[in-house]
Amino acid sequence: MPRIPDAQRDSNADSILSLTGGLIILFVTSSVLVLGALCKYFRNLCRKVWKERWKRQSKRRRSKRERSVSVKRTDSKSSKSRVGVVVSPQFSIPTSRSCVIQQPAPDLSQGRTGKTNEEKRLSLMSLYFKEETIGELNPELYQNHERTVRIGKDKQLGQLNLIIKYNDKIRSLSVTLVSGKDFPPRDYSGSIDTCVTICVLPNRERRKQTAIHRRSMSPPYNENFVFNIQVGEDPHSHSLLLTTYFYDTDLSHGHVLGECQVPLIYCEFSSETIIWCYLDDPCGSYTTLVGALQSLSSAECGDLLLSLSYGSKEQTLTVAIMKGINLTEGLLSCVEKIYTKATLLHDNQKLGKRKTGLQEIGENYTAFNEALLFRVPEEKLHSCTLKISVNHYNVMGKSSTVGEVSFSAESTGLEDAHWSSVTSKHDKPVLMWHTLRGFKFMETGRDDRQPLSPR
Numbered sequence: 001m002p003r004i005p006d007a008q009r010d011s012n013a014d015s016i017l018s019l020t021g022g023l024i025i026l027f028v029t030s031s032v033l034v035l036g037a038l039c040k041y042f043r044n045l046c047r048k049v050w051k052e053r054w055k056r057q058s059k060r061r062r063s064k065r066e067r068s069v070s071v072k073r074t075d076s077k078s079s080k081s082r083v084g085v086v087v088s089p090q091f092s093i094p095t096s097r098s099c100v101i102q103q104p105a106p107d108l109s110q111g112r113t114g115k116t117n118e119e120k121r122l123s124l125m126s127l128y129f130k131e132e133t134i135g136e137l138n139p140e141l142y143q144n145h146e147r148t149v150r151i152g153k154d155k156q157l158g159q160l161n162l163i164i165k166y167n168d169k170i171r172s173l174s175v176t177l178v179s180g181k182d183f184p185p186r187d188y189s190g191s192i193d194t195c196v197t198i199c200v201l202p203n204r205e206r207r208k209q210t211a212i213h214r215r216s217m218s219p220p221y222n223e224n225f226v227f228n229i230q231v232g233e234d235p236h237s238h239s240l241l242l243t244t245y246f247y248d249t250d251l252s253h254g255h256v257l258g259e260c261q262v263p264l265i266y267c268e269f270s271s272e273t274i275i276w277c278y279l280d281d282p283c284g285s286y287t288t289l290v291g292a293l294q295s296l297s298s299a300e301c302g303d304l305l306l307s308l309s310y311g312s313k314e315q316t317l318t319v320a321i322m323k324g325i326n327l328t329e330g331l332l333s334c335v336e337k338i339y340t341k342a343t344l345l346h347d348n349q350k351l352g353k354r355k356t357g358l359q360e361i362g363e364n365y366t367a368f369n370e371a372l373l374f375r376v377p378e379e380k381l382h383s384c385t386l387k388i389s390v391n392h393y394n395v396m397g398k399s400s401t402v403g404e405v406s407f408s409a410e411s412t413g414l415e416d417a418h419w420s421s422v423t424s425k426h427d428k429p430v431l432m433w434h435t436l437r438g439f440k441f442m443e444t445g446r447d448d449r450q451p452l453s454p455r
Contacts, residue, residue, distance in 0.1 A: 149266045152278035157258040158183035158217075159278045160196065160242055164262075166235055166269035173200065173227045173235060173264075177210060177242075183217045183257065186246045191215035193247040194257065200227045201239045201261070202303035202325055202433045212247065237305065237431040239263045239414055244279055256282040263417040265432060301403030301438040302327035304340075304390065308407075308422045309429035310381060317344070317376050319388070320429070321356055321368040327390060327402055327436075336361050337393045338402065344374045345385040351376060358393055382409055382423055390436060403436025 152159075159181050165174040175198060186192045193214045199207035206227075213219035229235045240262040245254045258279030267273040307320035321340045337358045344351045354372035376384060389404035407419040414434055421430045 147268050147271065148274040148276070150276045150278075151262060151266070152260055152280055154278050155258075155280060156184060157279035157281070158244070159276055160244070160260065162242075162262075162275045162277075164240075164264070164267050164273045164275060166229075166267070168269065171229045171231065171235075173229055173238075174224060175227065175240065176224045177221045179218065179220045179222070180213075180244070181218045183219075183244075183246075185217060186248075186257075187215075189215070192217055192257075194219055195245050195247075195254075196221065197243045197245070198225055199241050200229075201241050201435070202305075204241070234431050235269065236265045236267075237433055239433065242277070243282070258282060261413050263414050263432065265417055265421055265430065299438060301436045302390070303433050303435050304388070304405065305431070305433050306388065306405075306418075307429045307431045308386075308418060310378075310422055310426050312378060312426040315375060315377055317374040317381070317386075318429070319354070319372040319374070319386070321370050321372070321388075322431070323365045323367045323369070324390060324436075325365040327361060327366060338366065338390055339393060339399075340368055340370075341389050341391060342372045342374075343387045343389075344376065345387070346376075346380055346383060351384070384408070386419075401438060403438030405434045405436055 161178040161181065163176040163178060165176075166172070167174070177196060177198065180194060180196070183192050183194060191214075193212055194216075195210050195212045197207050197209045199205075208225045210221050210223050213221065229238070241259065242262065243259040244257040246257045247254050259282050260277040260279055262275055262277055266275075302324055303326055304324045305322040307318075307322060309318045309320075310316070311318070319342050321342075324340075327338065337360055339358050340356045341353065342355075343353045352374045354374070356368050356370040356372070359366050359368055385406060385408040387404055387406045390402040391399045392402060393399055405415060407415050409419070411419055414432060418430060418432045418434070
């Protein structure tokens, strides 16, 4: 018998061992995969069983809740009788009680009248169901609440009626000039030819004009004008300037009949605001010597944006100087730096004086952006006078005043509206544009003193 060498025997043993190890690894891997699949199957099965069980429990809870909500009212005495069984009406209260009329609990001891059971049942039902009388609808409660504002004093120059709206989404101000009323006659025939120009202060250059209405002292204008408010500006800080012109038929020339300023702080932009404003004498009237002197001392010298507020806790009046435009040069002054001064007076006694820093005159506007504070008790605020002036800085001598604006209880126009808002609305800043008044040696005619070409 041939003998197997040792080397060949060792190689056969190694191959048998490697094959056995591979089979063991394959068996372990397949068993792990099978166990994983079984675990996944049992997990999904448990989830499905728990879901079905949860649905059944939720249905049971819902049915119990509905059974507890439904209420059955029965009367044992009235349900059984000698003739038969009469079932009292059943009432169910729904889950949402928004549309349910709450009826008072009926008194079952009363109201059961009648000989037969049917009559008693009907008399009992009348206790549950009561007819409620609904009053007539008041149409005034469903109309838009319009606000009517009257501005100015009657100076026998007539008045204007306009409606103001504001759309905050597109930032457009709609002004509808409805009509004029009680204009004085300026013609030999006892009539007048008029037109009206409208602009949003302080932008005087962009103004719009109505058509000329001839021979009518109460003309129906019925024209709508739309003005855009720039982004970042408060529409309540602006005001409307309406100037009424009459035409001289003999000279074919227009004259200013009167003008009025409408502060938009009076308007509520959530709805329409109806304005009735009286015409006032125009600034710069030269009809008399006194009017000429007043026009020289109260010439328009630019516009200033001011923010006023009063803190009731700190008893502090805050005067914020924002910016100014169209600031003209003072008399005999050629400097380019200006500053603003605020003075607070009480019974002609100075309570305080504050100044801003020097600012260079800009091409479009001059920005100050400074706040001036005054300590004043609340009981003295109504009788105080606040004067704000813009001055040119002069190194060599005294600074010259460009123009000023004054606020007090005796103020009129825009100053009165601004000051009354500050004294009535505490702890709330009120922003508004104001026109500076100053002295000019030569009062040149402004462009807005002449009407546009008639259309």
